[in-house]
Amino acid sequence: EGEAAGGRYDAVIVGAGFAGLYQLHLLRDRLGLSVRVLEAADGVGGTWYWNRYPGARCDSESYYYSYAFSRELEAEWAWSERYPAHGEIRRYLDHVADRFGLRPDIQLGTRVTGAAYDAAAGLWTVTTEGGERFEAPFLITAVGCLSSANVPTIPGLDDFAGSWFHTGRWPQDGIDFTGKRVGLIGTGSTGIQAAPVIAEQAAHLTVFQRTANYSVPARNGPMDDAFRAWVRDNAAENRAKARASTNGHPFDVAVHGALDVSPEERAAIYEAAWQRGGLRFRAAFKDILLDPEANATASDFIRAKIREVVTDPATADALTPRDHPFATKRPPIDSGYFETFNRANVSLVDLKATPIERIVPEGVRTAAGTHALDILVFATGFDALTGPLLALDIRGRDGLPLKAVWAEGPRTYLGLGVPGFPNLFTITGPGSPSVLTNMPVAIEQHAEWIADCIAHLRARGLGRIEARPEVSAAWGEQVRAAAAATLLPMASSSWYLGANVPGKPRAFMPYAGGMNRYREICDGVARDGYAGFALA
Ligand code: NA7
Numbered sequence: 001e002g003e004a005a006g007g008r009y010d011a012v013i014v015g016a017g018f019a020g021l022y023q024l025h026l027l028r029d030r031l032g033l034s035v036r037v038l039e040a041a042d043g044v045g046g047t048w049y050w051n052r053y054p055g056a057r058c059d060s061e062s063y064y065y066s067y068a069f070s071r072e073l074e075a076e077w078a079w080s081e082r083y084p085a086h087g088e089i090r091r092y093l094d095h096v097a098d099r100f101g102l103r104p105d106i107q108l109g110t111r112v113t114g115a116a117y118d119a120a121a122g123l124w125t126v127t128t129e130g131g132e133r134f135e136a137p138f139l140i141t142a143v144g145c146l147s148s149a150n151v152p153t154i155p156g157l158d159d160f161a162g163s164w165f166h167t168g169r170w171p172q173d174g175i176d177f178t179g180k181r182v183g184l185i186g187t188g189s190t191g192i193q194a195a196p197v198i199a200e201q202a203a204h205l206t207v208f209q210r211t212a213n214y215s216v217p218a219r220n221g222p223m224d225d226a227f228r229a230w231v232r233d234n235a236a237e238n239r240a241k242a243r244a245s246t247n248g249h250p251f252d253v254a255v256h257g258a259l260d261v262s263p264e265e266r267a268a269i270y271e272a273a274w275q276r277g278g279l280r281f282r283a284a285f286k287d288i289l290l291d292p293e294a295n296a297t298a299s300d301f302i303r304a305k306i307r308e309v310v311t312d313p314a315t316a317d318a319l320t321p322r323d324h325p326f327a328t329k330r331p332p333i334d335s336g337y338f339e340t341f342n343r344a345n346v347s348l349v350d351l352k353a354t355p356i357e358r359i360v361p362e363g364v365r366t367a368a369g370t371h372a373l374d375i376l377v378f379a380t381g382f383d384a385l386t387g388p389l390l391a392l393d394i395r396g397r398d399g400l401p402l403k404a405v406w407a408e409g410p411r412t413y414l415g416l417g418v419p420g421f422p423n424l425f426t427i428t429g430p431g432s433p434s435v436l437t438n439m440p441v442a443i444e445q446h447a448e449w450i451a452d453c454i455a456h457l458r459a460r461g462l463g464r465i466e467a468r469p470e471v472s473a474a475w476g477e478q479v480r481a482a483a484a485a486t487l488l489p490m491a492s493s494s495w496y497l498g499a500n501v502p503g504k505p506r507a508f509m510p511y512a513g514g515m516n517r518y519r520e521i522c523d524g525v526a527r528d529g530y531a532g533f534a535l536a
Pocket of ligand 1: 190382500
């Protein structure tokens with residue numbers, strides 16, 4: 001590679017995960033643009049480069065948590081499990097980078113620290129930690145939605161004598177828990193995946209739970225030959241189904257509402273969904289996220305399962321979720337999470353009963369005393385959606401900082417463009433349905449829309465596109481209305497709302513109107529000559 005000193009390109013892409021890799025392929029190989037991808041990590045993979053904590057795997061099933069754009073790629077890659085583990089996803093993305101010859105245009109180990117638009121020159125200048133400067137008319141962020149680690153400020157962390165880690169910045173070579181007393185803070189999707197695996201290795205695991213959570217068994221397992229053959233024979237149909245669905249998963253959502261059937265029938269349907277496992281539990285009835293009474297039947301079913309699985313009644317009670325309806329926070333799926341609390345080397349600390357007072361050299365001190373620990377794991381989530389974008393210190397026309405424009409919550413058009421920031425495209429940005437969708441489906445749609453848009457501009461000799469403020473305001477209203485039509489806003493502490501990060505403005509960030517509906521809206525905008533955008 002030699003030493004890179006920046007340079008002038010047609011487009012700069014920030015990030016080399018699922019989104020950045022595909023965007024590079026489209027712009028370079030279909031449009032013939034010169035492109036530089038800047039990636040902070042020392043490898044490709046994005047989210048999956050960093051999330052290497054024990055038990056880290058995708059909650060979407062492997063046969064559709066993958067690119068759909070290349071039949072050849074799909075045919076030559078064989079997944080080993082129903083849900084892909086982090087290492088296997090990294091190998092897949094490494095393969096993609098090699099197969100499409102992407103590496104020469106990706107600069108690793110390069111953290112972007114600033115991006116400013118020069119309206120007179122019509123250029124973005126992107127600066128890096130190493131002091132390089134890149135110029136390009138188009139800037140595309142592919143920085144992920146859940147990539148800015150949220151480490152809570154708990155007094156005394158600096159005094160801790162042991163070592164601590166955030167799950168989203170896990171050391172590349174892993175951590176050996178053998179013989180260690182481990183504390184795990186957080187019981188979202190991450191903590192729920194990690195707990196059973198850490199418990200198997202550690203001398204003792206203490207799980208610090210602030211909010212009890214619902215979880216459904218993943219039922220992970222090896223891909224057997226019959227399933228592999230089914231995937232191969234139904235690939236086109238499954239892809240089409242995922243594309244046409246509200247959430248990018250190729251599931252059939254039930255035609256019945258939960259209250260349309262008898263209690264016995266309902267119990268049998270939930271039991272079958274529980275046995276089959278995975279995120280599709282939500283699809284057992286069509287109205288689980290729409291009708292509070294329907295939701296209560298799902299929430300109650302899972303609460304009863306927790307009481308059935310967990311043998312100590314006090315622990316079962318503390319693990320029983322009561323603060324939010326099922327699936328109004330992103331629902332985790334697990335491999336033996338509740339069962340883990342039946343182990344002799346695992347204990348639960350209910351932080352609602354005994355809050356953390358501070359971290360001390362020996363461990364974590366709560367109102368009930370000190371829990372002695374060697375290792376502390378923060379599974380405390382992310383500054384979702386806006387965090388990774390604001391970290392880039394983006395400045396639009398007249399030096400306008402993105403931070404200022406988003407001071408009261410993100411303002412975008414379609415989650416793809418921001419008024420005041422010409423030629424900036426935000427893949428899976430706030431206001432898009434990305435985090436409510438099987439991510440590769442959302443990413444492919446965004447990257448293709450962006451490539452088509454740039455092709456449209458170039459074909460007409462145009463050099464600039466910018467979302468109009470009034471359409472951005474109207475889109476914000478649509479995002480609010482789409483969420484309000486569901487039960488999602490009922491989880492008052494969810495990261496969808498920004499409520500997990502102190503001081504973050506409260507606004508429901510993802511578009512909950514459905515990926516299929518969103519695709520139609522974006523296609524319509526493009527068909528109408530990029531209606532709502534100013535082109536010059
Ligand atoms: P989440 O879903 O944001 O979960 C974070 C967990 O950490 C959750 O249980 C939080 O409790 C807990 N938390 C956060 N801050 C604290 C403090 N200060 N003290 C105690 N507990 C705390 O993050 P994940 O990484 O699990 O999952 C993120 C997404 O990745 C997931 O939704 C999937 O889309 C993939 P709380 O519920 O806020 O009380």
